[in-house]
Amino acid sequence: MTTVVQKFGGTSVGDVTKIKRVAKKIKRKMDDGQKVVTVVSAMGKSTDKLVELANDITDSPDPREMDMLLTTGEQVTISLVVMALKELGVDAVSLTGWQAGIETEDVHQDARITDIKAENVQKHLDEGKAVLVAGFQGISASGNITTLGRGGSDTTAVALAAALEAETCSIYTDVTGVFTADPRYVKKARKLDSIAYDEMLELANLGAGVLHPRAVEFAKNYNVSLIVRSSMEDVEGTLVEEEATMEQNLVVRGLAFEENVTKITIERLPNRYDTMSVLFTLLAEKGINVDIIIQQMTADHGLNVSFSIDTANLGKALDIIHDNKAELCYSTVRHESSLAKVSIVGSGMVSNPGVAANMFKVLAEQEVAIKMVSTSEIAVSAVVPEETMVKAVEALHAYFDLDAKEKEKIEAVKG
Amino acid sequence: MTTVVQKFGGTSVGDVTKIKRVAKKIKRKMDDGQKVVTVVSAMGKSTDKLVELANDITDSPDPREMDMLLTTGEQVTISLVVMALKELGVDAVSLTGWQAGIETEDVHQDARITDIKAENVQKHLDEGKAVLVAGFQGISASGNITTLGRGGSDTTAVALAAALEAETCSIYTDVTGVFTADPRYVKKARKLDSIAYDEMLELANLGAGVLHPRAVEFAKNYNVSLIVRSSMEDVEGTLVEEEATMEQNLVVRGLAFEENVTKITIERLPNRYDTMSVLFTLLAEKGINVDIIIQQMTADHGLNVSFSIDTANLGKALDIIHDNKAELCYSTVRHESSLAKVSIVGSGMVSNPGVAANMFKVLAEQEVAIKMVSTSEIAVSAVVPEETMVKAVEALHAYFDLDAKEKEKIEAVKG
Numbered sequence: 096m097t098t099v100v101q102k103f104g105g106t107s108v109g110d111v112t113k114i115k116r117v118a119k120k121i122k123r124k125m126d127d128g129q130k131v132v133t134v135v136s137a138m139g140k141s142t143d144k145l146v147e148l149a150n151d152i153t154d155s156p157d158p159r160e161m162d163m164l165l166t167t168g169e170q171v172t173i174s175l176v177v178m179a180l181k182e183l184g185v186d187a188v189s190l191t192g193w194q195a196g197i198e199t200e201d202v203h204q205d206a207r208i209t210d211i212k213a214e215n216v217q218k219h220l221d222e223g224k225a226v227l228v229a230g231f232q233g234i235s236a237s238g239n240i241t242t243l244g245r246g247g248s249d250t251t252a253v254a255l256a257a258a259l260e261a262e263t264c265s266i267y268t269d270v271t272g273v274f275t276a277d278p279r280y281v282k283k284a285r286k287l288d289s290i291a292y293d294e295m296l297e298l299a300n301l302g303a304g305v306l307h308p309r310a311v312e313f314a315k316n317y318n319v320s321l322i323v324r325s326s327m328e329d330v331e332g333t334l335v336e337e338e339a340t341m342e343q344n345l346v347v348r349g350l351a352f353e354e355n356v357t358k359i360t361i362e363r364l365p366n367r368y369d370t371m372s373v374l375f376t377l378l379a380e381k382g383i384n385v386d387i388i389i390q391q392m393t394a395d396h397g398l399n400v401s402f403s404i405d406t407a408n409l410g411k412a413l414d415i416i417h418d419n420k421a422e423l424c425y426s427t428v429r430h431e432s433s434l435a436k437v438s439i440v441g442s443g444m445v446s447n448p449g450v451a452a453n454m455f456k457v458l459a460e461q462e463v464a465i466k467m468v469s470t471s472e473i474a475v476s477a478v479v480p481e482e483t484m485v486k487a488v489e490a491l492h493a494y495f496d497l498d499a500k501e502k503e504k505i506e507a508v509k510g
Numbered sequence: 511m512t513t514v515v516q517k518f519g520g521t522s523v524g525d526v527t528k529i530k531r532v533a534k535k536i537k538r539k540m541d542d543g544q545k546v547v548t549v550v551s552a553m554g555k556s557t558d559k560l561v562e563l564a565n566d567i568t569d570s571p572d573p574r575e576m577d578m579l580l581t582t583g584e585q586v587t588i589s590l591v592v593m594a595l596k597e598l599g600v601d602a603v604s605l606t607g608w609q610a611g612i613e614t615e616d617v618h619q620d621a622r623i624t625d626i627k628a629e630n631v632q633k634h635l636d637e638g639k640a641v642l643v644a645g646f647q648g649i650s651a652s653g654n655i656t657t658l659g660r661g662g663s664d665t666t667a668v669a670l671a672a673a674l675e676a677e678t679c680s681i682y683t684d685v686t687g688v689f690t691a692d693p694r695y696v697k698k699a700r701k702l703d704s705i706a707y708d709e710m711l712e713l714a715n716l717g718a719g720v721l722h723p724r725a726v727e728f729a730k731n732y733n734v735s736l737i738v739r740s741s742m743e744d745v746e747g748t749l750v751e752e753e754a755t756m757e758q759n760l761v762v763r764g765l766a767f768e769e770n771v772t773k774i775t776i777e778r779l780p781n782r783y784d785t786m787s788v789l790f791t792l793l794a795e796k797g798i799n800v801d802i803i804i805q806q807m808t809a810d811h812g813l814n815v816s817f818s819i820d821t822a823n824l825g826k827a828l829d830i831i832h833d834n835k836a837e838l839c840y841s842t843v844r845h846e847s848s849l850a851k852v853s854i855v856g857s858g859m860v861s862n863p864g865v866a867a868n869m870f871k872v873l874a875e876q877e878v879a880i881k882m883v884s885t886s887e888i889a890v891s892a893v894v895p896e897e898t899m900v901k902a903v904e905a906l907h908a909y910f911d912l913d914a915k916e917k918e919k920i921e922a923v924k925g
Contacts (some may be wrong), residue, residue: 111563153593163604164585170578174578175567179568194653240606
């Protein structure tokens with residue numbers, strides 16, 4: 096008897112009708128003779144309502160208490176799904192994060208899973224029950240309720256699949272799978288049958304948004320077969336695994352892109368060993384996520400440093416830089432907003448020199464200005480003006496042979 | 511430094527404004543140098559909304575899952591109150607039932623507390639924090655989330671007060687204290703300064719509704735000083751303690767009454783040792799609560815049995831009796847609805863013979879028909895026609911010297 100783990104997000108359990116549909120899906124899998132563990136998120140907008148309540152009370156809610164507050168959302172869903180299953184005559188049991196043995200760091204709002212004590216889940220599975228686990232939440236060594244941060248339910252599902260040695264971990268979502276590019280922007284985007292962990296990781300980190308990077312990382316580390324599929328339609332999804340099947344020998348597997356990028360340039364910093372560490376520690380301490388970093392030496396041996404951040408953090412970042420001018424000893428600071436980041440991802444790049452050069456050639460043909468560049472083993476990213484983003488992505492999508500054929504296109508649109 | 515426990519019900523934490531008010535009350539107590547543990551219920555109608563969701567899914571929700579669902583309500587409240595306290599600069603921490611060490615039987619929806627492991631609460635108190643505990647909930651030995659049934663938050667508060675050896679346990683409610691009779695019915699009802707546990711227990715059991723009987727029982731067993739007071743007004747409440755101060759040497763301390771009583775009479779049951787046990791076991795098994803029971807022998811040595819139940823259970827009770835006619839061997843069954851129960855309560859009765867006789871005399875003067883009678887050490891109850899209830903209660907209230915004097919009355923109305 097095989098064990099499978101599946102996860103349904105907030106929109107898939109958004110109301111009573113949808114909850115009943117999830118229960119039917121679980122029953123079908125059990126009728127097929129599988130042991131089924133299901134991880135669910137909070138219902139639709141219920142988390143937003145709880146956040147609103149907190150904001151009515153204070154501008155800076157205590158992180159521990161936010162976790163206490165928000166974890167009630169998933170607890171509501173698990174109990175309702177079990178009720179729906181019992182109504183269908185299926186024996187089932189709901190477990191909160193702590194009841195399911197999801198142990199985390201003693202950090203609030205963004206804790207990492209440290210261990211899964213899956214005995215309780217396993218016991219209920221062995222008794223023939225469907226097991227419903229509240230996603231996104233865990234318990235710390237000191238007995239506090241914690242949450243895993245954005246996309247945390249994905250991580251819960253993958254971690255449970257690893258601990259239970261499940262055959263697959265299906266992430267049900269509102270898209271039919273992982274696409275070569277976001278189909279809301281790129282009309283010719285095509286659904287992938289499979290993708291490698293590392294490629295998915297780059298796509299996830301680059302803002303493709305289908306799966307949380309931490310979940311993909313977990314899946315890679317524990318070799319969990321991850322399937323991204325639609326909760327609404329019964330179509331094949333995308334399999335995320337160690338080595339993706341070589342679809343048409345693709346060098347580039349997919350494109351990722353994100354708007355609201357700002358580039359900050361600090362000029363003439365002192366050329367000292369600790370300049371970079373001082374600067375980026377100051378930013379990190381205030382919770383500002385820095386993406387691409389470029390360092391350049393000036394003719395007179397000073398340093399120019401550019402880095403990109405989410406435009407939402409611009410004000411905060413500039414304050415920090417100005418407040419610490421004495422310590423940083425720079426001459427000027429400039430910034431450029433309304434930028435976007437465009438990335439090509441594919442594990443085939445490693446063995447194909449010149450992929451970056453080809454990307455720059457395509458951008459040049461489209462008259463897209465390149466503001467910053469960053470490369471990894473399997474990805475190349477370019478920061479470009481926001482208004483050229485879609486044009487750039489569509490040209491790259493076509494150049495790297497990702498455009499859907501006529502038949503595929505129809506399928507992708509249906510998805 | 512003294513420790514106090516206080517409990518706020520659903521209406522006292524019904525919205526964000528009220529939650530902030532509760533936080534201010536807690537701060538004031540802490541500023542006075544007290545260690546404060548506060549038990550709260552779910553916000554206003556939030557429990558009803560959860561029950562509605564469950565009912566949309568199934569007609570008979572699983573009890574374990576109902577507990578899983580409903581306990582989220584108190585969890586929301588504790589986190590919000592702590593946020594409000596932190597906004598006031600008060601260090602505070604919220605604890606769910608299991609985090610506060612509230613251990614219960616492995617029963618759902620109506621579990622009894624078996625033990626309180628108060629170390630965690632005590633630790634946070636010793637660190638100078640306000641401690642917020644989710645009422646109504648606990649954890650069973652097998653790790654399931656349980657609830658304590660109706661009025662469960664009162665019990666949580668009293669049990670914590672006992673475990674922490676708190677100086678007092680204040681139950682904040684929407685009335686200013688315990689009254690000689692329900693002031694919504696009896697205009698001359700008067701607030702009591704104090705009342706004995708046993709008297710409160712009789713009043714609670716007889717439907718006075720201010721405190722849950724189980725909470726009073728707990729307070730009596732552990733000698734917890736219980737105070738019932740208003741969450742809206744800053745006035746003295748009613749102290750529930752071992753021996754109530756002898757206010758004006760009252761024989762009768764208060765009146766209780768409830769409507770929707772039905773009397774069922776089964777005639778000519780066989781006169782066997784097990785007749786009563788068979789009949790009432792059948793009813794108990796279906797969850798029908800029987801109140802007063804009267805057994806009478808007929809001239810030819812058969813048995814007539816009358817008992818009173820809540821009118822809501824009439825159909826179910828009659829079905830059981832009819833379905834088991836073969837086993838019960840009775841001749842006929844009759845019932846009378848639209849009845850009410852009126853009770854006088856006072857520990858002074860024990861040493862005052864003739865109190866019951868006086869009660870009957872008053873009822874006779876008012877031409878109130880007595881359908882059934884039941885007595886205990888400190889209470890006498892009579893079942894009477896529903897339409898005579900208020901008349902009967904007002905006459906008894908006056909006869910037993912409970913009517914408020916002019917000055918007292920004004921105070922009671924203000925309450």
